[in-house]
Amino acid sequence: MNTQTTTSGSGTSAASDAFDQLKETVGDVTVTDPKMCARNVDVFYGDNQAIYDVSLDIGNNEVIAMIGPSGCGKSTFLRCLNRMNDSIPSCRVSGDMSLDGEDLYSTSLDPVLLRARVGMVFQKPNPFAKSIYDNVAYGPRIHGLASNRAELDDIVISSLQKAGLHEEVHDRLDAPGTSLSGGQQQRLCIARTIAVSPEVILMDEPCSALDPIATARIEELIDELRQNYAIAIVTHSMQQAARVSQRTAYFHLGKLVEVGSTNNIFTNPQHELTENYITGRFG
Amino acid sequence: MTNPTDDSKQVAPRKDSTSIVKRTLARRYAAEKRFRFYGATAIAISLLFLVILLGSILVKGLPAFTETQMLIDVTLDAKTLGVEEGASEQELRSANYNALIKKSLREMFPEATKRKQKKELYKLVSTSAEYQVRDSLIANPSQIGQTIKVWVLADDELSALYKTGGLTDIANVTHTRLSEQQITWASSLNEQSRLKKQFNATFFKNGDSREPEQAGIRAALMGSILTLLITFLLSFPIAVATAIYLEEFAPKNRWTDLIEVNINNLAAVPSIVFGLLGLAVFINFFELPRSAPVVGGIVLSLMTLPTIIITSRAALKAVPPSIREAGRGLGASQLQVVTHHVLPLAMPGILTGTIIGLAQALGETAPLLMIGMVAFIVDIPTSVTDAATVLPVQVFLWADSPERAFLEKTSAAILVLLVFLIVMNAAAVFLRKHFERRW
Ligand SMILES: Nc1ncnc2c1ncn2[C@@H]1O[C@H](COP(=O)(O)OP(=O)(O)OP(=O)(O)O)[C@@H](O)[C@H]1O
Numbered sequence: 060m061n062t063q064t065t066t067s068g069s070g071t072s073a074a075s076d077a078f079d080q081l082k083e084t085v086g087d088v089t090v091t092d093p094k095m096c097a098r099n100v101d102v103f104y105g106d107n108q109a110i111y112d113v114s115l116d117i118g119n120n121e122v123i124a125m126i127g128p129s130g131c132g133k134s135t136f137l138r139c140l141n142r143m144n145d146s147i148p149s150c151r152v153s154g155d156m157s158l159d160g161e162d163l164y165s166t167s168l169d170p171v172l173l174r175a176r177v178g179m180v181f182q183k184p185n186p187f188a189k190s191i192y193d194n195v196a197y198g199p200r201i202h203g204l205a206s207n208r209a210e211l212d213d214i215v216i217s218s219l220q221k222a223g224l225h226e227e228v229h230d231r232l233d234a235p236g237t238s239l240s241g242g243q244q245q246r247l248c249i250a251r252t253i254a255v256s257p258e259v260i261l262m263d264e265p266c267s268a269l270d271p272i273a274t275a276r277i278e279e280l281i282d283e284l285r286q287n288y289a290i291a292i293v294t295h296s297m298q299q300a301a302r303v304s305q306r307t308a309y310f311h312l313g314k315l316v317e318v319g320s321t322n323n324i325f326t327n328p329q330h331e332l333t334e335n336y337i338t339g340r341f342g
Numbered sequence: 343m344t345n346p347t348d349d350s351k352q353v354a355p356r357k358d359s360t361s362i363v364k365r366t367l368a369r370r371y372a373a374e375k376r377f378r379f380y381g382a383t384a385i386a387i388s389l390l391f392l393v394i395l396l397g398s399i400l401v402k403g404l405p406a407f408t409e410t411q412m413l414i415d416v417t418l419d420a421k422t423l424g425v426e427e428g429a430s431e432q433e434l435r436s437a438n439y440n441a442l443i444k445k446s447l448r449e450m451f452p453e454a455t456k457r458k459q460k461k462e463l464y465k466l467v468s469t470s471a472e473y474q475v476r477d478s479l480i481a482n483p484s485q486i487g488q489t490i491k492v493w494v495l496a497d498d499e500l501s502a503l504y505k506t507g508g509l510t511d512i513a514n515v516t517h518t519r520l521s522e523q524q525i526t527w528a529s530s531l532n533e534q535s536r537l538k539k540q541f542n543a544t545f546f547k548n549g550d551s552r553e554p555e556q557a558g559i560r561a562a563l564m565g566s567i568l569t570l571l572i573t574f575l576l577s578f579p580i581a582v583a584t585a586i587y588l589e590e591f592a593p594k595n596r597w598t599d600l601i602e603v604n605i606n607n608l609a610a611v612p613s614i615v616f617g618l619l620g621l622a623v624f625i626n627f628f629e630l631p632r633s634a635p636v637v638g639g640i641v642l643s644l645m646t647l648p649t650i651i652i653t654s655r656a657a658l659k660a661v662p663p664s665i666r667e668a669g670r671g672l673g674a675s676q677l678q679v680v681t682h683h684v685l686p687l688a689m690p691g692i693l694t695g696t697i698i699g700l701a702q703a704l705g706e707t708a709p710l711l712m713i714g715m716v717a718f719i720v721d722i723p724t725s726v727t728d729a730a731t732v733l734p735v736q737v738f739l740w741a742d743s744p745e746r747a748f749l750e751k752t753s754a755a756i757l758v759l760l761v762f763l764i765v766m767n768a769a770a771v772f773l774r775k776h777f778e779r780r781w
């Protein structure tokens with residue numbers, strides 16, 4: 060065991076030096092038309108720090124991709140953006156985060172309202188134990204977005220269509236959501252999120268359970284949604300990041316290493332760690 | 343065994359691995375077979391005991407569901423009754439029917455002349471016979487002066503002998519408190535077809551009685567139903583609310599840990615302690631009525647609460663956290679997440695816990711003895727403040743009675759208790775199915 064770590068460690072010792080020396084994020088973290096802003100965010104799980112001093116803007120009408128090795132804190136950062144981490148007792152967040160200039164963690168912004176405005180699609184599909192229809196209708200129902208059944212039907216059907224699921228399920232809307240395949244379930248979860256008409260959509264590896272066709276459909280959808288929403292997507296697929304995003308942020312061990320236009324990051328990365336990662340040289 | 347620090351790593355598959363696996367395969371299957379055998383044996387043994395238990399209770403208890411009636415000819419003589427012709431119903435009610443029955447018995451068996459003989463003769467019918475005669479007269483008051491045939495309840499000893507077929511073979515009668523003379527009379531009644539078996543409705547209509555043939559389960563059954571109703575109404579909402587609060591809302595800190603430990607301890611407290619508590623607090627301090635289902639229900643719900651809380655918490659814990667995340671991610675409040683998504687999924691488990699708790703409560707005697715629910719209850723309780731007893735206490739009381747006929751009543755009461763339990767479980771299964779169908 061010991062010999063193994065030394066041998067593999069020697070290969071990346073230059074990179075770990077680069078990481079230790081990392082003080083500031085390379086590239087411009089701000090955008091001209093920000094929807095959400097994060098400044099100097101630290102996140103702790105108990106005594107373990109998962110996010111170190113991350114600042115990042117999410118602009119209107121843009122898709123920002125977050126990439127980085129497993130365990131580097133992408134999900135953690137994403138979950139802070141709609142306060143999903145509140146429910147983890149050991150989790151502590153410091154720094155400033157805002158939506159349209161409103162402080163996320165101030166008392167004036169209700170977390171329930173925040174989550175209606177900042178929707179989330181999770182890594183693992185998690186449909187409710189309800190029918191397909193009720194899964195999608197749930198959000199509009201609790202928020203009172205539809206005044207009658209016809210309006211609700213409209214919302215449900217258009218959300219299912221946008222998520223590319225309608226054709227497959229239109230004849231069994233009252234079948235349980237859990238009876239769908241994994242990929243279908245994920246699209247159901249996306250439909251469920253869009254049905255609330257959030258302003259920002261956070262997606263945590265939404266396509267990890269999907270086949271290439273469904274993935275393409277989701278990516279198309281993300282592109283369409285960009286016209287009206289701000290979108291942050293975590294992905295392990297470099298190609299996907301390149302295809303759907305305008306900006307890309309590279310995380311490493313809890314730090315935001317580099318941000319820039321997707322084009323620049325993939326063709327001309329500034330930081331050694333970023334380069335190692337996207338060229339697949341990273342251990 | 344390969345050395346884990348061995349540097350010469352084998353990347354290519356071992357050539358002999360198939361044969362090695364094959365060799366161990368037989369052993370593994372044998373182990374599995376043994377395990378299955380043990381499991382099947384365990385189930386067979388427990389089934390056997392269940393069958394023996396149920397069988398013996400059934401054999402002992404079933405006779406209690408039939409009773410013996412005796413046909414007597416009664417002359418409704420106004421003078422013996424002590425009423426005038428055309429008497430009001432009120433007068434007829436308080437008339438002396440006992441004298442009539444005695445007279446008709448004497449007419450049937452004129453050889454009974456001595457005091458002792460007469461007394462033995464009168465003992466062949468139940469003391470409730472007079473009510474049967476009275477009722478048939480009141481139903482048709484114009485019968486006064488006529489001789490009518492009435493089926494009246496036979497005495498329990500005679501009944502036991504008749505039901506076991508002892509009257510057809512009177513030479514070999516054992517186990518009876520009837521005298522030889524009484525047995526002769528009884529068999530002559532049998533020969534004249536003046537005895538019949540019928541379904542024992544009395545058992546389900548009456549409360550307890552000193553006379554076995556008149557003793558019924560109704561009072562105890564009602565007592566059990568009322569007590570359990572109170573138990574359910576108190577413990578279910580409180581326990582579920584507690585479980586939801588502790589599991590979904592309360593911060594996890596030293597206080598909630600302490601509460602959790604105490605709830606677990608409470609589940610292990612001997613039930614009689616709850617009875618003492620009920621006596622001291624609810625009866626002596628709050629002055630609630632003694633022997634009443636309301637106090638029994640409160641005491642039993644104290645006992646049931648920890649069971650339901652613990653199982654409900656386990657059921658809530660078993661709901662995947664991703665469901666909560668999904669709800670919260672859509673902007674549902676914590677309470678909405680719980681009521682819309684978590685609770686429906688946890689409901690089957692919560693119901694199972696509730697049924698286990700209630701089944702325990704149903705079979706509980708000790709705490710109820712402390713609060714006086716061990717009384718001799720003749721009147722059927724109709725409200726939760728009436729004096730009552732419950733099925734297991736009734737079993738206990740009857741098992742303690744010297745009369746042989748109470749033996750079968752005891753088993754019959756156990757059967758009623760079991761049926762009650764089965765009905766309760768069936769209700770739970772039905773509800774569980776109902777909730778499970780909603781995924
Ligand atoms: N609930 C939690 N409690 C304690 N530590 C956690 C918790 N969730 C995440 N962490 C820790 O925080 C760090 C970042 O985790 P995170 O889930 O954000 O990684 P990630 O970048 O999303 O990884 P992946 O690509 O595998 O999803 C990890 O070291 C992880 O162990």
Ligand SMILES: [Mg+2]
Nearest residue numbers: 133134182263
């Ligand atoms: Mg993640």
